[in-house]
Amino acid sequence: MKKNIKTQFLEGSNAVSLTIANIQPDVVSAYPITPQTHIVEDLAKFKAQGKANYEYLRAESEFAAASIVVGASATGSRVYSATSSQGLVLMMEVLYNASGLRLPVVMTVANRAVGGPISIWNDHSDAMAMRDASWTMFFAENHQEAVDLHIIAYKLAEEFNLPATVNIDGFILTHSFENVIIPSKSDIKKFLPSYKPALGTYLNPKKPVTLGAFFTPEHFWLEKKRIDEDLKHIITVFPKYYKDWKNILPSPISVKACLDDGLTEYCGPKNPSTLLVAMGSVVGTIKETLRHNKNVGILKIRSYRPFPKKSLQKIAYQCKHIAVIEKAMSSGAYGPLYSDVAASLPHFKGITSNHIVGLGGRDINIKTIQNIIKSAKRAQIKFW
């Protein structure tokens, strides 16, 4: 471990807000919603204490907060917002606009169920509501990943002119305490330079530009195609960036992964008979369950958008059963992650199954995962 690296025992929200402060955004705007609140309270506090010098705008809704950071980003500034659940859904129209305007907005989503019935607890139904908004979407397993993924999110957003979200499970990560290493401003600068977009690409009277023009059918589809190509291009650079960043900042506990290309992480035997696929904090529970299991492996999806099809294929084509464990459901069809996994494996000869867990904060324990493994031999979709 390098010198001056200090491991701290921090709340997840605090770890995120300290990281954001060191990333040094120019403009922050947010509207309070459980369980995102601690992040934006911290950021307001840092400003009030004189520890940060971003502009902090109190918005009158999430819709306004998202619009404020879009406006600031269009003026060539680094921006930040955070939300959850209903707030994210309220932002939806702005989210599509941010990617269409090619603005590198970065936002934390403290994942929470979308009502009704109203629930303040965790699942991924909020994130899945923005699946098709052309944002990069990362999911963190633990506090350190939450920290790391925010830095990478800014790097990719500003290089590719595409907005990015880092998803962290509400309460499970936002309100829990773990060992975490917060990167310093100078560590971050080594990887993420100050944001300096080229004149003529943002709102500046020195070189006027029109943003958000009216597109006819002749041009609209080309723009959407280009966004898709650029998102997919991120897959090719992500592994290097992830490695570069982890060379700057180590983790408090090193994970013995068999494969880790940044986009995904695989832990388990070389040739698993059953492969579990999951995202976010539930991967921690799965790893604990598999501690002594020699037949089952876990593939963690860190980058949900762009979707790492090739990383999945590398490991999935070798196994007999694939069980996708996820915290969201596209009612009347499948879980969204399952749909992506199934569509990515057109030549898979084994059995796939879909396990919907943890909706609205429903507990997921080792027993749940053991039962899912047992039932993975049957092609089915099951709520646990």
Place this chain on the structure above:
Amino acid sequence: MELGKTYMSKYSKQKLSPGHNACAGCGQLSAVQSVMRALNDDTILISATGCLEVTTTAHPQSAWQLPWIHSLFENAAAIASGIKAALNKKKKKTKVVIQAGDGATYDIGLGLISGMWERGEDILYICYDTEAYSNTGIQASGSTPWGANTVTTPAGEKSFGSSQVKKDMLKIALAHGLNYVAQSTTAFPDDITNKVKKALATPGPSYIQILSPCIPGWKIKTNQAGQGGRLAVQTGLYPLLEYVNGILSTSSINQNFKALPVSAYLSLQGRFKHLSQKEISNIQALANKNIKLFKL
């Protein structure tokens, strides 16, 4: 060209170049030119979704010679707040001016306008008031006057048109403590230019509302937008107003005002032609109320 950003040629010295594709005789585009004459080059413009955005920015062309952004229908105010915050961080004094229609202002964007005014940012909001959703085909908005025939308040055997009275946006602006609030119409280009200059010279948020006759919406001829805007003032229905620090200014050009009957204004337009004498007298009462209230 890259990243879907639309660039404009530098051939025109006007801030809004000729070549837009609005209707011939459009009252709004004429008012926009009067606004543009008051601006300097160190200005950023924000447009809400609407006729102005659609008719001036058909990608890959743009009529705008100033930095210009359109995001959504209802969020021009919050976009402007974000722009202002970014400029403040950079210590820039660039002026920020919003242009939006009455649908974006009176209806869908009202909450976000309130948020912006509450934050007290130095942003000028201009509402081009056509008194209906012109861009989508003349549906009624919160600004549509009582008795107007629109496609969502159609006149018929059992309907005299819109049964709601036009919302008082100026009062809403004044209730937020704005230091500069004004009203004008397309027919008074110099009045518009002067008011925009005054608004920009006043620190904090300001609001200007400009009645902008819509050729298809008002069912008038392409040479009648100016006349419509003038009659609205002359009848007392849409007086030229100005509030400085919340107080009605006496420097308005309503001097030597001699009220014309509202029928002169209404009979010009197709949207009111179904009205009975009794209904016209109701509208006359609204004008009389204005004449008394504003001491025209």
